[in-house]
Amino acid sequence: MREQTKTARLRQIIKILNHYHVVKNITQQKNPADVRSAFEELGPTFIKVGQMMSVRTDIFTLAFTKELRNLQDDVKTDSFASVKALVEKELGLPLTEIFDSFDEQPFASASIAQAHHARLKNGQSVVAKVQHPGIAAEIELDLSLFEKAIPLASWVPESNVIDLKHILKEIRESLQNELDFQKELLLAEKFYRLNDGWKEIRVPKMEAAYSTKKVIIMDLMPGTNLKELISAPDDTLVQEKLTYKELKKTVSELLIEHFMKEVFEDGFFHADPHPGNILLQLLNDEENQQTAPINRTKHQGTIGHVPYTINYTKKTALRPFRLNFIDFGMMGTLNREMQAKMSNVIIAIYSKDNQRITNAVHAICKQVGSFDEEKFTDELDDFLNRYLNLPVKEIDLQKVFSQVVVICHDNNLQIDDSATMLIKAFGTLEGVIEDLNPDLSLFEVIAPFAQKYFIQQLNLKDELQETGLDYLSTLKALPKIPSHALNVLDTFAKGKGKLNLELKNQRTLLERAEAMVNRLVIGLILSALVIGSSILVQTSPKGHTLISNLGIFGYSVAALSILFLILESLYRRYRKWKDR
Template sequence: MTNETIPSRRIRLKQIIQVFMKYKVLQNISKQQHPEMVRQAFEELGPTFIKIGQMLSVRTDLLAPDFAAAFKQLQDNVKSDPFDAVKELVEAELQQPLTAVFASFDQLPVASASIGQAHHAVLLSGKEVIVKVQHPGIIAAIEVDLNLFEKAIPLIRSVPEANVVDLKSVLAEVRRSLANETNFLQEMTNAQEFYRDNQQDPQLSIPKVYPQWCTQKVLVMDYMSGESLNCLLTKDDQAFVYDNQRVKDVKKEIGTLLVKNFMKQVFEDGYFHADPHPGNIFLHVFADQAHRPHPFHLKQRVGVLGGVDYALKWQDETVLPPYQVIFLDFGMMGHLDQSLRSRLADALIALYTQDTQEVGKAVLRLCGNQGSAFDEVVFYQDLQRFVENYYNMPLKEIDLQKVMGQVIKICYDNHLQMNRDITLLIKAFGTLEGVIKALDPDLSMMEVTQPFAQKYFLAQFDIAEELKKSTLATAKSIRALSRIPDRAMAVLDTFATGKHRLNVEIREQKQLLDRLDKMVNRIVIGVILAAVILSSSLLVVASPENGSFVHRMGIFGFCLAFIACLLLAGKYFYDHFRTHE
């Protein structure tokens, strides 16, 4: 550790302590009160704590709904860097002057977030682009925060208010997430994959990246003209926009488009945008009809007419609305392999059919290894109570985010660790749900999700393979029928000859043994007291005179036994009244 880093760490530690005390962070989290104060504290402390808040926003097993909602609204509040520092970093990364790559480069950024800031520029080819530049020194600053946080964990654990959160797991998740978000080459790869998956949809516009100008700290992509989705959310529902449509109708269209596209990302692509908040979703409105995309759908009809085969082909033009939805910021993306998608579809279909056993099996498949503390009976009991809440409830009335939050809580209560990709998906669901509620409160995400889950399930369902498995299972069962009488006789012979052993698993074994131990102790004490009373009686009767040593020993034994009986009686009544308070 150099002398230069020691003061910066000390100053940062002092700042963290001051902010925590100013907003009473630990007290508010433990008492689940004043979530806005905690959110302000995290925003003031910068990117590391913003990321921690985002991670905690899906921990509905630990945080009240108000806290989770407040953490979902965490916004970056970072001042932009001076242009000289930006220019120096870009030229060092590209290893050439700005003028060798860009015809123009705006000195003032169009946006500044926790990790970097974005500048509008024009390539020498004339193409307008956005250059995302990492804040100089941001990685070192984040590393200071994480190291301080890691060293403080043993101290924080001694504070009762901090025990509500598993700090080690949060720190590990924050490290993984920030490692990806501070590597712009990873974001470049994310953007390329998202572009490949979604660029064919004419209602979406996805920026292309330029790999030849991208480095770990610089990202160059298409400039997308448009406004944040917030511009629509602030308009009056009855106002007219875009081809004289009411704002309310446009919101409904965009809400449906976003949900359907997100379900397509999850179940078809297995690659989804994990941070779909309004700041990352823009609207591009076409100036006139001529600039709108005009997609055509090829149709074909084949048949026989008058004994002659014929084939007809034609194109139908699709009329699109006068706007496109733009996705931005690909630093936080989620990936679901085919196995995870299949498990997720199984869970949603099982919930739809209200089959507790199948819901349980699907949830267990979405979780990691089951620890020794896992109790399957208790797990299914909790799940049964959860599923019963949705009996006979219309699909559109089911709150998908609430359902997922309850499932996570059941898993954590039963010592099950949810797959981290599924946890990221739930975070994305929660963020998108907030956007959808603002656009169209009547739109049910569960109602839109279910057809995609069913479609994916049926697409993976191979009738021939299932018939083959069923045939083999039936054949094995028939073959086993002939061996059942022999095996039954063998079991009876084993019991008849006494060569059997029965293993019994007793639930709550520790509590039962503790009670048995107390019972045995009481019996032993009773026997000892009876022996003391009996021996004292013999001493008193056998003593030659009242004042002799033997007589006094007998009286002492009586007194000792009497006092012990009083103490036992007092303890019995004390325990009795305490347990019935």
């Protein structure tokens, strides 16, 4: 595909889009499997487009986003000669001066890059992630063609539901970030500092000295794709006295606990925790002991006048496996304020308090158009009353979040980007947990973590001081209430009181009232015209055609006006019936 001309590529895109009816399926939100197949056939750029669309639960239905998350990006690999040339150009040295060995055949190939096993001169085993040569130009070509094709979607009546230009802008920005491996390097190094060595979680160390915008080198992480654990039979033994079912349960609980730590402690989380980005490394007892972290403590004191120092070293007991994260292209960040707001949302849903949920959801949004709070509250209440009557264990957190996002979008409320990324990550993690341990409710497990964070952030001293000040202010105002009440009554008794009323949607009401008055006036004018024309026709002298013609002209104008009003009324009724 990289050798294709612009014309040939455009012809290929149009052919595939037409074959799968992609534009119509996207705008009408139907046949998501066909859209996924088309994107896979169109290659890396469109696979990334689909993966980004899968995050937009405010635009697409849950069924649509779930299907797009199944996009496969097993891309055809590049020749070793082209990979070698790119690496040497990026690092400025021959491959043999940097690596003792470099596998010619990649072990994985995705949309943006392919990965090779290699060994540095110091003997360290690493993974070299190398960007596909020419992928940046290919993506730019596809995006430019996509941009030019947007006006062609206007023939689809439902295309106005989606702002394709805005989506394309987001896709362009996201892909430009993914094409710059230096940005991924910084994210990976931060994730390493915060998570490597936390319980059974391991993260590869980045080799910044050998990494550039198109090449990134990291430690080799052993293990197998988490998909193999998911597909393993439950009753089979992994090790002595440990079945796959027990291992799945343990791993699922660790994944949830770790994710909560990322969200509510670090404020920095892996936004794409799907099985392909996590490796399971099984260890025997000896390997587990060797790789267990060592905790060192020091105690100093004096016995009489003699000082002493005692050093303790103890290995932390870990379970016989490690979860190794290997991809850091999509990460999310939450500041302290958003952490508190998201914990409030989760606690509110857990408590099933509709008003609290409404307030918590509103707090994570920004208004992007006209907003009717009463309408928003009613729509959210209607959904919550239908859904939250289920037991807590049966609540599908992804479905709740997706529907809440849709309601916000319909009411001109835009959820903060960091919260949108978190909701997407929750959805991905929930799918993994469901595959590993169907009996485990993600929502039931994460609620206590949100409550714990809320309590940790609660400054009891400040809260008591604030509450005390409120009570003092109230007590101070109590003696003045009778005199204020008498003043109010006296004002109304003298006829000086004013009552201000605020009508909801008053602009719409006024416009409708004005239209009604205009129609009434037009009706009166037409009636007068018909009556006047009748008088002219009836009273005109015989042979005086001018007065008679004036009357007939008046009849004609009245008839045409009445016909126009009838047609307009029928058209309006038709539009209302069609929009139902």
